[in-house]
Amino acid sequence: MLFDSVPADRKKYTLQDTFTFSCHRGLPCFNACCRNKHLPLSPYDVLRLRKALRLDSDSFLVDYAVYALDSRSGFPVISLKMNEDEEKTCPFVGDEGCRVYPDRPTACRLFPLGRATRSGGAASREQFFFLQDIPGCLGKNESKTWTVERWLKEQGALPYMAINDKMLDLLFHPKREIGKPLDDRQLQKLIVACYNLDEFRAFVEKTKLLDASRVDDETRERIERDDTALLMFGLAYLTATLFE
Ligand code: SF4
């Protein structure tokens, strides 16, 4: 979430600030939050969910993703397609909780926190955290105390945030006029490199992009066998070429 999307009266938390929270099956609200929500998916969220579900990129995007263009940022937003039942339940919630828990998306890892960010490049990224206002969530009445930093580590959120921040750098790219919508060519390029890694892999092979990019042998080998390395390469490729 961008800085100015967070209501001004919301308390801003740093990594060292504390909050109380505990989520467990004993609470009457267990699973109640996994429905009727807008759940944006970052490129790394899509990668992890797709792997957990053993789906190719096209199948995941068709079955589980909703596409929209964010009018504020001018960037595409991919979010999780909720079930078409009355409560709009998450497709991954079951009686025992989240069925993709080890690969759950960033927003679910951060909850009950939200994260607001902005970037002037890798050297000047800024962030703050805030407590989400979710009616009926009883976890925030529990007594267990966390620092924000410990919560993020415990939830495995840090690698997600690090990769998501590369996307943030694209949003705040120095060659881009903030908020200017991407044109069709830029949109297509970004969607393929970030969200459809199968298609991007085929493009990289067909165009011999790794040769042209002069990556070293070790990096090349990683990109060829690992989708996370391919995504990182794709983000670097977009940073270098999207706003040429
Ligand atoms: S992905 Fe898991 S934690 Fe997130 S809303 Fe769905 S069921 Fe809940």
Ligand code: SF4
């Ligand atoms: S509503 Fe809050 S406490 Fe209840 S299951 Fe969801 S996150 Fe946990």
